[in-house]
Structures are given as C-alpha cells and as structure tokens.
Amino acid sequence: MAASVRDVAARAGVSVGTVSNVLNSPGKVAAATAERVLAAIDDLGFVRNDAARQLRVGRSSSIGLVVLDVRNPFFTDVARGVEERAAAEGLSVLLANSDERGDREAAHLALFEEQRVRGILISPVEEVLPQLQGLRNRGIPSVFVDRLASTPGWSSVSVDDVRGGRDAAEHLLARGRRRLLFVGGPLDLRQVQDRLEGARAAVAQVEEARLDVLPVAGLTMAQGVAAGRRILALGADLHTRSDAVVAGNDLIALGVLQGVAINGGIRVPEDLAIVGYDDIDFAAAAAVPITSIRQPRERMGALALELLLEQLDGKESRQIVLQPELVVRASSG
Amino acid sequence: MAASVRDVAARAGVSVGTVSNVLNSPGKVAAATAERVLAAIDDLGFVRNDAARQLRVGRSSSIGLVVLDVRNPFFTDVARGVEERAAAEGLSVLLANSDERGDREAAHLALFEEQRVRGILISPVEEVLPQLQGLRNRGIPSVFVDRLASTPGWSSVSVDDVRGGRDAAEHLLARGRRRLLFVGGPLDLRQVQDRLEGARAAVAQVEEARLDVLPVAGLTMAQGVAAGRRILALGADLHTRSDAVVAGNDLIALGVLQGVAINGGIRVPEDLAIVGYDDIDFAAAAAVPITSIRQPRERMGALALELLLEQLDGKESRQIVLQPELVVRASSG
DNA sequence: TACAGCGATTGAATCGTTTCAGTCGTTGCC
DNA sequence: GGCAACGACTGAAACGATTCAATCGCTGTA
Numbered sequence: 001m002a003a004s005v006r007d008v009a010a011r012a013g014v015s016v017g018t019v020s021n022v023l024n025s026p027g028k029v030a031a032a033t034a035e036r037v038l039a040a041i042d043d044l045g046f047v048r049n050d051a052a053r054q055l056r057v058g059r060s061s062s063i064g065l066v067v068l069d070v071r072n073p074f075f076t077d078v079a080r081g082v083e084e085r086a087a088a089e090g091l092s093v094l095l096a097n098s099d100e101r102g103d104r105e106a107a108h109l110a111l112f113e114e115q116r117v118r119g120i121l122i123s124p125v126e127e128v129l130p131q132l133q134g135l136r137n138r139g140i141p142s143v144f145v146d147r148l149a150s151t152p153g154w155s156s157v158s159v160d161d162v163r164g165g166r167d168a169a170e171h172l173l174a175r176g177r178r179r180l181l182f183v184g185g186p187l188d189l190r191q192v193q194d195r196l197e198g199a200r201a202a203v204a205q206v207e208e209a210r211l212d213v214l215p216v217a218g219l220t221m222a223q224g225v226a227a228g229r230r231i232l233a234l235g236a237d238l239h240t241r242s243d244a245v246v247a248g249n250d251l252i253a254l255g256v257l258q259g260v261a262i263n264g265g266i267r268v269p270e271d272l273a274i275v276g277y278d279d280i281d282f283a284a285a286a287a288v289p290i291t292s293i294r295q296p297r298e299r300m301g302a303l304a305l306e307l308l309l310e311q312l313d314g315k316e317s318r319q320i321v322l323q324p325e326l327v328v329r330a331s332s333g
Numbered sequence: 334m335a336a337s338v339r340d341v342a343a344r345a346g347v348s349v350g351t352v353s354n355v356l357n358s359p360g361k362v363a364a365a366t367a368e369r370v371l372a373a374i375d376d377l378g379f380v381r382n383d384a385a386r387q388l389r390v391g392r393s394s395s396i397g398l399v400v401l402d403v404r405n406p407f408f409t410d411v412a413r414g415v416e417e418r419a420a421a422e423g424l425s426v427l428l429a430n431s432d433e434r435g436d437r438e439a440a441h442l443a444l445f446e447e448q449r450v451r452g453i454l455i456s457p458v459e460e461v462l463p464q465l466q467g468l469r470n471r472g473i474p475s476v477f478v479d480r481l482a483s484t485p486g487w488s489s490v491s492v493d494d495v496r497g498g499r500d501a502a503e504h505l506l507a508r509g510r511r512r513l514l515f516v517g518g519p520l521d522l523r524q525v526q527d528r529l530e531g532a533r534a535a536v537a538q539v540e541e542a543r544l545d546v547l548p549v550a551g552l553t554m555a556q557g558v559a560a561g562r563r564i565l566a567l568g569a570d571l572h573t574r575s576d577a578v579v580a581g582n583d584l585i586a587l588g589v590l591q592g593v594a595i596n597g598g599i600r601v602p603e604d605l606a607i608v609g610y611d612d613i614d615f616a617a618a619a620a621v622p623i624t625s626i627r628q629p630r631e632r633m634g635a636l637a638l639e640l641l642l643e644q645l646d647g648k649e650s651r652q653i654v655l656q657p658e659l660v661v662r663a664s665s666g
Numbered sequence: 667t668a669c670a671g672c673g674a675t676t677g678a679a680t681c682g683t684t685t686c687a688g689t690c691g692t693t694g695c696c
Numbered sequence: 697g698g699c700a701a702c703g704a705c706t707g708a709a710a711c712g713a714t715t716c717a718a719t720c721g722c723t724g725t726a
Contacts, residue, residue, distance in 0.1 A: 002471055004712055015676045020714055030674060045471060050447040051393070052712035054384035055681050071409045080404065083430070092444065095428050097416070111425065114383040138335055138378060221614050254618045281554050282615045285587045287622065337682055348706045353684055363704060385682035388711050 003044035012040035023048065054116065062092045063308065064112035065145075066105060066122040068189075069219065070097040072251055073280040074297055075123070078145060081301025082121060089309065091118065100186065100218050102126040113140060119308040121145050121301075125189070129154075141311035145304045146295075147190055148319060155307040155317040157300050161191055164293040164324035165198025168246050168275040169211070171291070171326055173202060175333050177244035177273055178209045183227045183256055184248020185216040192219070192248050195277060199246045212242060216252065224252040228259015232266060243272060244332075250276035250283045253290050257331070261287060269333035279327050289329035296322055336377035345373035356381065387449065395425045396641065397445035398478075399438060399455040401522075402552065403430040405584055406613040407630055408456070411478060414634025415454060422642065424451065433519065433551050435459040446473060452641040454478050454634075458522070462487075474644035478637045479628075480523055481652060488640040488650040490633050494524050497626040497657035498531025501579045501608040502544070504624070504659055506535060508666050510577035510606055511542045516560045516589055517581020518549040525552070525581050528610060532579045545575060549585065557585040561592015565599060576605060577665075583609035583616045586623050590664070594620060602666035612660050622662035629655055 009016045014033060021028045022037040029037070040046075054060050065082055067075040083093050094117065098105035105125045112120055113135055120135065120142035122128065129151060132142045142154075149156035172180060182199055184192045196213065203211040214230065216223040224247070234241055247253035253276030260266040268274055268288045276283055279294035303320055311317065342349045347366060354361045355370040362370070373379075387393050398415055400408040416426050427450065431438035438458045445453055446468055453468065453475035455461070462484060465475045477489035505513060515532055517525045529546065536544040547563065549556040557580070567574055580586035586609030593599040601607055601621045609616055612627035636653055644650065 005714090006712075016713080017676055017715080018674085021675085024714075028674075033674080045467060047443075047446045047471065049388070049449065049712055051384045051387035051449065052681090053714075055382070055388050055683085055712080056714045058681070060384070071406060071413065073404060073406070076404045076409065110380075113380045116382065116384065134378060138380065221618065254615070258618045282587070282618070285554065285591045285615070285620060286618055287620050289620065338684095339682075349683080350685080350706055351704085354705085357684080361704075366704080382682055385711090386684075388713085389682080389684045391711070 002049070003046040004049070005046070007044055008037065008040045008046050011044060012037045058116075059118060060116050061090060062094050062115070062117050063305070064094045064096060064108070064115075064117045064120045064122075066096045066098055066108050066112075066120065066124075067145075068098055068100050068123050068125065070095065072219065072249070072278075073282060074249065074278040074295070077280070077297035078123075078301040078304075081298030081303075082305050083301075084298070085302040085305040089305070098125050100125055100189065106131060109135065113138070116140075119143070119312060121304045121308060123147060141308060143304050143307045143311070145300060148321065149317075153317055155311060155319065157303045157307060157320045157322070159295045159300070159322045159324050161194035161324070162198040162201070164277060164295075165195035165200075165246065166202045167198070167324065167326045168195070168277065168293055169199040169202035170205075171328070171332060172244040172246065172273055172275060173206050173209055175244075175273065178206070179242045180209065180211045180244045180246055181214055181231070181242035182211060182246045182248075183214045183216060183224070183252055184219065184246075185223070186218065187213075187215050189219075195246070195248060211246075216248070219249045219251055221251045221255040221258070224255015224257075225259040226255070227252065228256040228261075230259075231256065231272070232260050245272060245274045247274060247276045250278045250280045250290060250292055252276070253292070253331070254282065254286055257287055257290070269331050273333050274331040276331075284329065286331070288331045291329045291332035292327050294325045294327050335382070336379040337382070338379070340377055341370065341373045341379050344377060345370045391449075392451060393449050394423060395427050395448070395450050396638070397427045397429060397441070397448075397450045397453045397455075399429045399431055399441050399445075399453065399457075400478075401431055401433050401456050401458060403428065405552065405582070405611075406615060407582065407611040407628070410613070410630035411456075411634040411637075414631030414636075415638050416634075417631070418635040418638040422638075431458050433458055433522070439464060442468065446471070449473075452476070452645060454637045454641060456480060474641060476637050476640045476644070478633060481654065482650075486650055488644060488652065490636045490640060490653045490655070492628045492633070492655045492657050494527035494657075495531040495534070497610060497628075498528035498533075498579065499535045500531070500657065500659045501528070501610065501626055502532035502535035503538075504661070504665060505577040505579065505606055505608060506539050506542055508577075508606065511539070512575045513542065513544045513577050513579055514547055514564070514575035515544060515579045515581075516547045516549060516557070516585055517552065517579075518556070519551065520546075520548050522552075528579070528581060544579075549581070552582045552584055554584045554588040554591070557588015557590075558592040559588070560585065561589040561594075563592075564589065564605070565593050578605060578607045580607060580609045583611045583613045583623060583625055585609070586625070586664070587615065587619055590620055590623070602664050606666050607664040609664075616660075617662065619664070621664045624662045624665035625660050627658045627660050 096108040123146045144156035148158040276290045276292040279292040283290040429441040456479045481491040482489035609623045609625040612625040616623040616625045
C-alpha cells in the first residue's frame with residue numbers, strides 16, 4: 001500500500017541508492033536527478049518508513065523522559081526545557097508518565113529500551129539503578145532529573161531540596177510560627193524526604209518550635225484538599241497543633257489552601273501560613289498567593305539533556321546541583 | 334553489541350522461529366523449551382528491537398496525539414483520558430505539542446507518519462484537513478479533539494463552544510453586567526471564535542448590553558496577565574468600558590485576575606466579574622475562585638480514542654458533541 | 667591516444683524481527 | 697502394521713531503508 005523507496009526509484013528511473021541520497025545527502029546528487037526523484041516522491045506520496053531506517057542505522061533519534069506526574073506543571077515545564085534543547089539537537093522527546101508508581105516506571109523504561117532510544121532522562125519513583133545499569137550496559141545512558149545521583153558514575157541535575165526545605169521552614173520560623181506541619185508524600189519519594197529533612201533541621205534550631213508530619217499518598221491537588229479537610233476537622237485543636245504548613249509541593253499547598261478555605265473557619269495566613277515548593281505559575285495566582293521555593297524548571301530540563309549529550313560523547317558523568325530560591329508571597333503572612 | 338533473537342536461539346539451541354514464538358505466542362511452545370529460551374534471554378540481556386518488529390509487522394502500536402499546549406492542564410487532562418483508554422487497548426500514546434503554531438503542527442504530523450502510528454488525535458491549530466486527508470489515504474485515520482469536524486466523513490469529539498460562550502455571557506448578563514469584554518486569542522483558533530460567537534449571541538439578546546474584544550496572542554496565563562495590565566491601564570476609563578470579562582479559557586482568566594489585582598485598583602468581582610473556560614483544577618483554587626465553563630476533559634480524550642478505534646475497525650465516522658456546564662464561583666459575583 | 671581523476675550513480679548486502687510452509691517424531695486408531 | 701493427525705519445531709523469505717565498494721562517463725592533461 002504505502003510507497004517504498006523502491007517504487008520511487010522505479011518511477012524516477014534511478015536506483016534506490018540515489019533515492020536514499022536525495023533524502024539524506026542531497027549534496028551528492030545532481031540537481032536534475034534530485035528534481036526527478038522529488039517529483040516521484042510526491043506523485044507517490046512517499047513517506048520514509050522510520051522503522052526501516054532505524055533498523056538499518058541501529059538507533060533512533062529520540063530520547064525518553066519519564067516524569068512523576070505529567071499533570072504537575074512543574075514537570076511540563078521541565079519537559080519543555082528538555083524539548084527545546086532536544087529540538088536544537090535534532091532529537092525528539094518521548095514523554096512518559098509514571099504517576100509515582102514503580103511498576104509504570106519500569107514498564108516505560110522497558111518500552112524505551114525496545115525503541116532503542118538514545119538515552120533516558122528520569123525523575124525516579126523508586127530505586128531504579130539496577131534497571132538503569134542494565135540499560136547502560138546495553139548502550140543507553142541516563143540522567144536523573146530533579147533528583148541527585150548519589151551513586152558515583154551517574155549524572156544528575158537536581159535542586160538542593162534539603163536546603164529548600166530548610167529555607168521554607170526558616171522563613172516560617174522567622175515570621176514567628178512555631179508549630180509547623182509538613183504535608184507531603186509518599187514519604188519514600190526522595191524529594192519529599194529531603195524537603196522534610198531540611199524542614200526538620202531548621203525547626204531543630206529553634207528551642208520551642210516543633211514539626212508534625214501529615215503524610216499524603218501523592219503530590220497532587222486532590223491530596224492537598226483532603227489534607228486541608230483533615231486539618232479543618234481538627235477544629236479547635238488546631239491552635240494547639242499547627243500555625244503553618246510546609247507543603248511537599250505547590251499542588252499540595254494549593255490543595256491545602258482550598259481545603260481549609262471551604263468552611264472559612266481557618267484564615268490564611270493569619271491562622272495558618274503556607275509555603276509551597278516549585279513555584280509553578282499557578283502559585284502566584286492562588287486564592288492567597290503562595291509563598292514558594294522556586295526551582296529553575298526549564299533550566300533543569302535543558303541541563304539534563306546537556307548531561308545526556310555529554311554521556312553520549314563519552315564524557316565523564318557529573319552532578320549539577322542548583323540552588324532553590326525563596327519567593328515570598330501573601331500565604332506566609 | 335546488543336543481543337539479537339539469533340544469539341538467543343543459538344544459546345538456547347533452538348531456531349529463531351521458536352524464540353519468536355516464546356515471545357509472541359507462548360502457547361505454541363513446549364514448557365521445557367520455553368524455559369531454556371527464557372533463560373538464554375536473560376543471560377544475554379536480550380531486548381526485542383521494536384524497529385525490526387514494526388518493520389516486519391508493518392505498523393506500530395502507538396497513536397499520536399497533537400495538542401495546542403501541553404502546559405495547559407486542560408490538555409494534560411485530555412491526554413490522560415486518551416492514555417488510559419489506549420493502555421487498555423495495548424497502545425501507547427505519543428504526545429506532541431504544537432504550541433498553537435501551524436508549522437510545528439505540520440512537522441509533528443509528518444513525524445507521526447514516518448513512525449507509522451496507527452492513528453492520530455489532534456486538536457488542530459489551522460486548516461490541516463489536506464494533510465490529514467493525505468494521511469488517511471495512506472492508511473492513517475485521525476480524529477479531531479476539542480474541535481468539531483465540520484466536513485462530512487471526519488470524526489470528532491468536541492464541546493459545544495458556542496453554547497459555552499453563550500452560557501458564560503448569559504450568566505454575566507443575568508448578574509446585571511452589561512459591558513462585557515471578551516479576552517482571548519488567537520482569533521483564528523476555532524475554539525476562540527466559537528466562544529466569542531456564543532458570547533456575542535447572548536449579548537445581542539439584551540438591549541443595552543455590549544461586548545468588546547481584547548485579542549491576545551495565545552491562551553496562556555502570561556497573555557492573560559498582560560491583558561489584565563492593559564485593562565488596569567485603562568484606569569478610570571474602565572468603568573465606562575467593562576464590568577465583566579469572558580475569558581477564552583481558564584489560563585487567560587487566571588492571568589487577567591492576577592494582572593488586574595497587581596495594584597489592587599480593581600476588585601474582582603465587584604468592579605470586574607470574570608468567567609473562564611475549561612474548569613481546570615486550578616480555577617477553583619484561584620485568588621478569587623473562577624466561575625468557569627466545565628468541559629469533560631478526560632472523557633473527551635477517552636471518547637476520541639474510541640472513535641479512532643472505530644475508524645480502524647472500518648466503522649463510519651461520527652461527531653460527538655458534548656455539552657458544557659456552567660460552574661458558578663466567586664469571580665462572577 | 668591513453669589515462670588519471672572526478673562526480674554521479676548503481677545495486678547487493680545488511681539490520682533483527684515475524685511469518686508460514688514444511689519437516690520431524692509420536693500417538694492413536696482401524 | 698499402516699496411516700492419519702497432531703504438536704513442536706525449523707529456517708528461509710520478507711519488511712524497507714541505508715551503506716559502500718564498484719562501475720560508469722566525462723574532462724582535461726600528458
């Protein structure tokens with residue numbers, strides 16, 4: 001049904017090699033011939049079969065990107081950074097969503113390997129090093145995004161989340177808050193651990209301050225809303241409990257804000273201050289604009305691709321750690 | 334370097350056909366043999382080469398999805414619906430972003446054809462029918478998403494945007510607003526046209542009501558913020574101009590809200606009511622929760638894939654038009 | 667005239683899988 | 697004992713592009 005390079009060759013009265021050259025090294029072909037071939041190509045509606053090309057060439061021209069949650073604007077921004085840099089390099093990006101689930105993550109990696117992607121960028125859910133090591137042995141390098149590669153020999157671009165968590169908590173403490181509540185999860189997610197650890201460190205510096213933890217199942221707005229409702233349900237207790245929330249990310253922060261606002265019983269920031277994480281665009285547009293820890297999102301994506309290219313060039317692996325930045329808005333009083 | 338089915342066959346002491354059968358029709362192979370083959374497979378770290386498979390089989394197992402803007406939560410939600418339904422069918426989804434640009438859209442379609450995707454789901458920027466017709470002739474069907482296919486013979490899933498626009502404007506009129514301002518663009522985008530047309534129709538029903546148009550370059554928050562600033566800049570004029578905004582989508586609405594709020598000169602909804610479109614999750618969490626026109630986002634995605642499957646089965650094309658739903662929140666007073 | 671040198675073109679080999687007609691060895695039945 | 701039927705397995709052909717050594721025709725030079 002679909003025309004092949006052989007059909008094109010026949011119609012243009014040249015050999016298949018020439019057709020291929022017209023497509024891939026136009027300089028090698030006489031102008032008149034090229035013209036005839038091009039004419040044949042669109043007479044026949046020929047479109048190159050990428051599978052055949054890849055098979056012969058031995059590799060594809062795409063790279064795989066696995067993110068924790070495509071619906072989180074943080075990751076679409078990262079993806080955007082990756083894509084822009086990749087396009088400049090003639091690579092296309094396959095975007096996959098693990099939804100914070102290890103099984104989906106593994107499945108996506110397996111698919112990427114079948115597709116023989118050039119390399120993989122991943123924001124991992126769980127311990128994927130063994131699988132990635134396998135990929136690397138078979139010639140597919142990878143780079144961690146939004147997560148420090150602690151094992152030597154692996155590249156990564158990340159933000160110092162411990163510091164980010166500390167900055168968030170210190171800011172709240174500086175504003176006089178003493179009963180902090182960390183809302184985030186799943187707790188085995190590294191980013192969450194680090195941010196929590198940072199917050200703990202900051203709280204430990206202040207005598208009468210404390211930090212409780214309200215774990216949630218995922219870093220989504222819905223989970224945040226649920227958490228907000230639980231905070232509301234504490235009712236009068238609240239004042240003996242928490243006067244500030246350090247959220248695992250902005251989605252959680254937005255959710256909590258929405259959740260506690262429902263009955264209007266709790267005022268933000270008067271009764272409850274909130275600090276988010278990521279500084280997605282929506283944070284500034286929130287009911288009460290959210291104070292947040294900004295990460296250079298697109299830049300992380302672009303850098304990650306950069307590191308991947310370095311690996312493909314046989315260069316040394318390296319870890320880039322970017323610094324987060326506190327952006328103060330109304331939600332922290 | 335990478336092991337092939339031939340290597341596996343050699344190591345397991347069977348023929349390549351048998352290896353293939355172990356992979357694809359396990360029922361056809363004796364248990365003992367299968368076991369030996371499987372052992373060889375992971376001794377060698379064999380991973381099937383998808384390009385070769387595709388080449389032989391003649392088609393891939395993915396479908397392409399082209400959206401106007403991946404950073405718009407509306408589209409990630411649609412994508413989610415598509416993916417879920419696709420996964421159930423054993424298909425994977427290639428997500429591409431046209432960024433509301435015709436050239437990028439065309440480039441993505443071309444790439445999808447090279448990959449021999451099974452079919453294409455597209456939220457079109459411009460008139461792509463000729464290109465899609467070409468694809469169809471060569472065996473790749475497509476379905477419009479979030480856009481009615483007005484030409485007979487084409488499938489689509491859309492929401493009645495004229496009605497949505499009308500509902501938005503009627504709601505504002507019912508609340509006593511009379512000087513409406515439509516903020517949206519690009520104006521040649523069908524969704525924008527329809528929503529505007531609907532708003533116009535509603536305004537035409539009311540004697541002393543009027544509708545101005547403030548065109549913007551794209552349906553993003555940044556554009557909305559810029560529009561908001563321009564509204565602010567009108568200053569005192571404002572009251573003789575507009576007392577309500579019908580936004581092209583929620584991102585614009587959020588942006589406008591943020592833009593006019595900057596100096597606090599204009600209060601929402603007192604001075605300026607705002608109605609958005611899409612009802613993305615962030616609309617409810619906004620500074621002033623945004624009244625919006627809800628579209629069944631995930632459902633649209635799932636239905637679109639459904640229609641694509643129907644086409645692949647040789648069934649008739651059809652157009653599904655869903656009804657939007659007004660969700661009233663604080664921003665409209 | 668012969669020949670080197672050059673650009674343009676050729677076409678067979680190749681990539682790794684799936685497919686399918688055919689072989690092989692057993693079993694069961696008459 | 698002969699034969700059909702059956703399950704398991706084989707291996708060559710095919711998919712459609714790219715590659716590269718070889719060939720072809722010319723031109724300009726010795």
